[in-house]
Amino acid sequence: MNYNLLEEEWIPVFYRDGQFGRLGAMKALEQAKEIRCIAPASPLDLFAAHRFLLALLYWKADAAGGVRQVRESLRNGKIPSELINGIKDEAHCFDLFDDKSPFLQDTDVRNEKKLKSVGSLFAELASGTNIAHFHHGDDKKMRLCLPCVTLGMLRVVPWSQQGGSGLSPSVHGAPPFMAMAKGDNLAITLGLNLVPLVGEASEAKWSRHFKPDESNKPIPYLEALTWNPRRIYLTPPQKGICWYCGQRNVPTVGQIVYLKNENTKLNEEKGKKVRFQWQDPCAFYWKDEAIRTAKSTEEDQAMYNKDLAQLLGKHGTKKEQKPPESFLYEKNKEHEGWYLVTPCTKQAKTFDHRRIELTNFSSETIRSLLPVDRLVKKQKALDGWKEPKLKQGQGIGHFVEAAVMLFTCADWATLSNAAFRQMHESPAGFDILSGLYWGLRGKNIKGLPSPNVAWLMLKLMAAVCANARILRSNAKFNPLMSIPKRQLSAGGKASLYPVSFPRGFRLEAAMRAGLVSNMRKRNPESIDWIGLCDRLDQLID
Numbered sequence: 001m002n003y004n005l006l007e008e009e010w011i012p013v014f015y016r017d018g019q020f021g022r023l024g025a026m027k028a029l030e031q032a033k034e035i036r037c038i039a040p041a042s043p044l045d046l047f048a049a050h051r052f053l054l055a056l057l058y059w060k061a062d063a064a065g066g067v068r069q070v071r072e073s074l075r076n077g078k079i080p081s082e083l084i085n086g087i088k089d090e091a092h093c094f095d096l097f098d099d100k101s102p103f104l105q106d107t108d109v110r111n112e113k114k115l116k117s118v119g120s121l122f123a124e125l126a127s128g129t130n131i132a133h134f135h136h137g138d139d140k141k142m143r144l145c146l147p148c149v150t151l152g153m154l155r156v157v158p159w160s161q162q163g164g165s166g167l168s169p170s171v172h173g174a175p176p177f178m179a180m181a182k183g184d185n186l187a188i189t190l191g192l193n194l195v196p197l198v199g200e201a202s203e204a205k206w207s208r209h210f211k212p213d214e215s216n217k218p219i220p221y222l223e224a225l226t227w228n229p230r231r232i233y234l235t236p237p238q239k240g241i242c243w244y245c246g247q248r249n250v251p252t253v254g255q256i257v258y259l260k261n262e263n264t265k266l267n268e269e270k271g272k273k274v275r276f277q278w279q280d281p282c283a284f285y286w287k288d289e290a291i292r293t294a295k296s297t298e299e300d301q302a303m304y305n306k307d308l309a310q311l312l313g314k315h316g317t318k319k320e321q322k323p324p325e326s327f328l329y330e331k332n333k334e335h336e337g338w339y340l341v342t343p344c345t346k347q348a349k350t351f352d353h354r355r356i357e358l359t360n361f362s363s364e365t366i367r368s369l370l371p372v373d374r375l376v377k378k379q380k381a382l383d384g385w386k387e388p389k390l391k392q393g394q395g396i397g398h399f400v401e402a403a404v405m406l407f408t409c410a411d412w413a414t415l416s417n418a419a420f421r422q423m424h425e426s427p428a429g430f431d432i433l434s435g436l437y438w439g440l441r442g443k444n445i446k447g448l449p450s451p452n453v454a455w456l457m458l459k460l461m462a463a464v465c466a467n468a469r470i471l472r473s474n475a476k477f478n479p480l481m482s483i484p485k486r487q488l489s490a491g492g493k494a495s496l497y498p499v500s501f502p503r504g505f506r507l508e509a510a511m512r513a514g515l516v517s518n519m520r521k522r523n524p525e526s527i528d529w530i531g532l533c534d535r536l537d538q539l540i541d
């Protein structure tokens with residue numbers, strides 16, 4: 001069996017004319033001008049595929065006058081033929097199943113008895129100690145087709161995470177934010193990202209047990225671009241179904257040898273771990289500290305882009321820090337059109353990966369991506385109206401939280417269909433309401449909203465996208481605030497009930513309009529669902 005990355009069709013691409021196709025690495029380089037972009041589904045694969053092509057270009061750039069000249073040619077849509085031929089001459093380095101030097105694998109461990117799931121190559125597939133998943137399938141049975149295995153293998157260099165039992169991360173540490181310039185076609189994209197790197201080049205290490213030459217000195221860039229923190233050996237393929245892309249009856253790889261690499265562990269100096277002397281051109285590094293990247297590690301921040309605030313630096317704390325910088329961005333500052341690949345990971349846990357498209361990394365651009373947590377000023381007696389004080393009853397909170405946690409997408413879809421209907425007009429919706437409501441009553445939870453308010457709340461919550469239903473502690477938006485209300489005030493005592501307050505479907509319409517106008521904003525505010533339920537409960541019934 002042979003599977004050579006230069007020839008086999010594993011790179012998904014979109015052509016400039018809108019057609020979709022799959023290509024091997026050589027065709028992708030040769031036709032780079034005709035290709036709009038490389039288009040794998042995962043942001044990590046997007047980055048890893050470009051990184052592999054760039055590593056090939058750095059490796060053979062000298063054959064075509066050096067990195068600077070190749071960069072210029074590519075930006076003009078041309079790829080030097082000397083470079084293409086230089087890579088083709090060493091095609092044997094890129095076969096996944098080559099007997100002597102299989103690509104990124106170590107033949108010394110081919111007889112290892114303890115095999116691991118092929119899913120170990122993908123942080124988002126549940127396997128082994130990668131614990132942040134709800135579903136753990138049968139690791140042993142997992143199989144991946146060869147294009148998917150290729151993507152997984154290419155992730156090993158830039159995206160290895162620290163893992164259980166001594167698995168060391170990539171040369172630049174835990175997965176950081178990575179910038180990638182985006183051009184009008186693949187040639188320009190590669191040209192923009194092919195920046196002249198400082199320091200020595202040394203040798204690319206495409207195969208065998210990876211050992212750095214001198215890990216306590218500055219790492220040469222070809223060594224860094226082929227840095228392999230694992231010792232992997234793929235078992236021979238058999239026909240099967242791919243668990244990642246779903247292709248059937250194709251050659252697939254099952255369990256693999258997947259071991260730690262002792263040679264890529266951090267060095268220690270006086271009992272302290274020392275980072276490798278290498279700065280990835282795409283990663284963002286803090287300026288005032290030695291070789292430390294900006295990264296996203298908190299799931300609750302990543303959930304709504306709050307982790308991006310790091311790219312603005314740190315202000316207002318004891319330790320002021322300038323914004324972290326990426327070498328690639330500094331070298332292409334005038335360029336507009338970027339990807340920010342943002343994995344959110346903590347040691348062995350993977351939370352999510354995002355690909356954010358942005359014009360540049362100016363502070364204005366970053367700020368526009370952050371969630372808005374504007375303080376809504378307390379409304380003072382609009383038309384004589386005073387907002388009722390929140391009861392902060394536990395029942396209301398329980399009710400809203402339980403709905404968010406327990407309902408499925410199908411439940412929300414049913415409730416969405418119940419818009420402007422009463423309970424008895426939507427039996428399916430009524431079942432969902434009563435399942436939750438009587439369940440909570442049965443648990444003796446006090447202070448629940450009235451059934452009418454509960455019904456209205458569920459219909460309103462169903463009207464927004466799932467992301468806007470998440471309960472956030474700093475949520476302030478309440479559509480009730482936008483309705484004008486007037487209040488009777490007789491003898492100095494204000495009545496709780498507003499005079500001209502819409503009821504029934506008019507209230508539902510007003511609330512929906514408020515929610516919709518919020519969701520249409522560029523940065524919608526977080527919705528205070530519990531506050532809304534509390535106030536509605538005081539105002540109606």
Ligand SMILES: [Zn+2]
Nearest residue numbers: 145148242245
């Ligand atoms: Zn596949």
